[in-house]
Amino acid sequence: RGLRSPNHPPPSPSLSLSSLPLEMQHALRRAVSSGTGRRLASTLIVAEHDGAKLAESTLAAISACGPMKPITLLLGGSACKPAAEAAAKAAGVDAVAYVDNPALDHGVAEEWAPL
Structure with a gap:
């Protein structure tokens, strides 16, 4: 299955959209599909964060994608809600979806693919 860094745990076989709480599944689907009619011109950024705020690289990506509206950010990891709340306030961001799961x-x- 390839090499894996000893610093990274093996992937969790149970992580999938259906393993998330129902309200989170609906929120993620709404956020990703909120640009109905504009889907071919939407942008999804998988955001880097420290649990509280977005990384500078993510802010740069948002700025670079400015003309490619709408912009949706996807955040994942344990206790990432504060970062998601901060992301919702970032200039240029139209929607934010987050998955609070330590496997991310x-x-x-392999952990992010099911999302």
Whole structure:
């Protein structure tokens, strides 16, 4: 299955959209599909954060994607709600979806793919 860094835990086989609480599933679907009629011109940014605020690289990505509206941010990790609330206030952001799950803490693609 490939090499894995010893600093990253193995992927959780149970992480999927259906494993999330129902209200979170609905919120994520709404956020991602909120640009009905404009779907071909929407932008999704997987945001980096420290649990409280967005990383400078994410703010730069939002700025660079300014003309590519609407912009939706996707945040994941344990206790990421404060970062999601801060992201909702960032200039240029139209929607924010977050998944509070420790399996997403390390940015391993296998964990994020089901989202």
